[in-house]
Amino acid sequence: MGLLSTAADAAVVLFSLAVAAAAPLIDAQAVLPRRLFPAPLVGLHRWYATEFGDYLAAEPPGFFRGLVWLELLLHWPLSVATLYGVLARRPWAGATALAAGVSVVTAMSAVLGEFLVSGRATHKLLQIHCSSARTGRVVFAGSLSLSLCSAPPGVAAMGVVSAAADAAVVLFSLTVAVAAPLIDAQSVLPRHLFPAPLVSLKRWYAREFGDYLVARPPGFLRGLVWLELAFLWPLALATLYGILARRRWAATTSLIAGVSTLTSMSAILGEIVGSKKATLKLLQMYVPFAVFAVIAILRGLCSSAPRGLLYCGRVTNVRLRDVMYSVHRCKLPGRSYYLGMKIWESGI
Numbered sequence: 001m002g003l004l005s006t007a008a009d010a011a012v013v014l015f016s017l018a019v020a021a022a023a024p025l026i027d028a029q030a031v032l033p034r035r036l037f038p039a040p041l042v043g044l045h046r047w048y049a050t051e052f053g054d055y056l057a058a059e060p061p062g063f064f065r066g067l068v069w070l071e072l073l074l075h076w077p078l079s080v081a082t083l084y085g086v087l088a089r090r091p092w093a094g095a096t097a098l099a100a101g102v103s104v105v106t107a108m109s110a111v112l113g114e115f116l117v118s119g120r121a122t123h124k125l126l127q128i129h130c131s132s133a134r135t136g137r138v139v140f141a142g143s144l145s146l147s148l149c150s151a152p153p154g155v156a157a158m159g160v161v162s163a164a165a166d167a168a169v170v171l172f173s174l175t176v177a178v179a180a181p182l183i184d185a186q187s188v189l190p191r192h193l194f195p196a197p198l199v200s201l202k203r204w205y206a207r208e209f210g211d212y213l214v215a216r217p218p219g220f221l222r223g224l225v226w227l228e229l230a231f232l233w234p235l236a237l238a239t240l241y242g243i244l245a246r247r248r249w250a251a252t253t254s255l256i257a258g259v260s261t262l263t264s265m266s267a268i269l270g271e272i273v274g275s276k277k278a279t280l281k282l283l284q285m286y287v288p289f290a291v292f293a294v295i296a297i298l299r300g301l302c303s304s305a306p307r308g309l310l311y312c313g314r315v316t317n318v319r320l321r322d323v324m325y326s327v328h329r330c331k332l333p334g335r336s337y338y339l340g341m342k343i344w345e346s347g348i
Contacts, residue, residue, distance in 0.1 A: 066270015113223015
């Protein structure tokens with residue numbers, strides 16, 4: 001541990017504490033009846049919307065409601081767990097912090113995309129949301145280092161369930177790897193950059209499935225597509241290679257891709273359902289992506305969960321008949337030391 005690790009821990013703790021307090025007390029007012037909240041909290045929410053000109057908080061559109069529901073159902077429990085995990089030095093805290101950070105970065109991409117395209121964002125509003133986005137990136141970077149460096153490598157559960165999860169994540173990653181640069185990118189890049197058959201394919205899809213978001217992409221969808229091209233697409237390629245090549249880090253990339261996709265799908269499905277323009281065919285197109293995202297998250301969490309307890313240095317008072325250790329020699333520039341992982345234990 002060092003100064004950088006301590007700073008990362010502090011950033012994750014402050015961020016998790018802010019979400020743990022704000023999500024149920026302030027943000028939840030966008031989707032729950034106001035009568036459920038004390039008058040001072042309702043007044044605080046209204047003051048913020050007026051003072052900063054936050055029209056999304058004042059009159060939440062569908063995509064914003066979808067993000068808030070995800071925050072309450074996924075992000076808030078993750079933040080509470082992360083807060084406890086970091087303070088109690090639990091090895092799984094890196095994974096929960098990573099998931100929370102990715103969710104915030106994805107949600108901020110949708111919100112900032114809406115602000116920039118609508119032209120209704122004030123300077124004060126952009127400042128506060130850009131600060132949130134920067135905080136999310138800091139938490140993502142810090143939690144990524146915690147996830148990769150603090151927790152021991154996991155041992156993925158083998159069997160039919162594991163193989164099915166791998167197949168689902170591979171199919172999901174392959175779809176993103178192909179669709180992102182060829183189809184989705186047409187929402188933010190000039191059409192003349194794409195071959196005519198691809199442009200026609202996208203128009204046919206929008207007309208056949210009644211996807212008005214693809215036909216005329218709103219601001220939040222443009223923000224999500226930019227994030228998909230810059231972040232999710234290379235991540236999908238890495239996950240595809242990592243699973244097929246049996247790389248240990250595939251669990252981390254699978255977790256990141258799953259959380260980012262689930263956050264995006266929450267915004268999209270919230271908009272579609274809230275606008276009451278959803279058709280059965282359109283829902284059948286988007287819901288499987290949300291299901292694949294959940295599978296990717298579960299695969300990432302189960303594969304990266306530590307199955308042992310790391311120790312470093314001399315071990316005393318160990319009953320060898322109860323505990324079996326696997327010792328690995330680790331080399332760093334200028335030094336070497338031994339790490340032991342408790343991989344089996346009985347009678348404790």
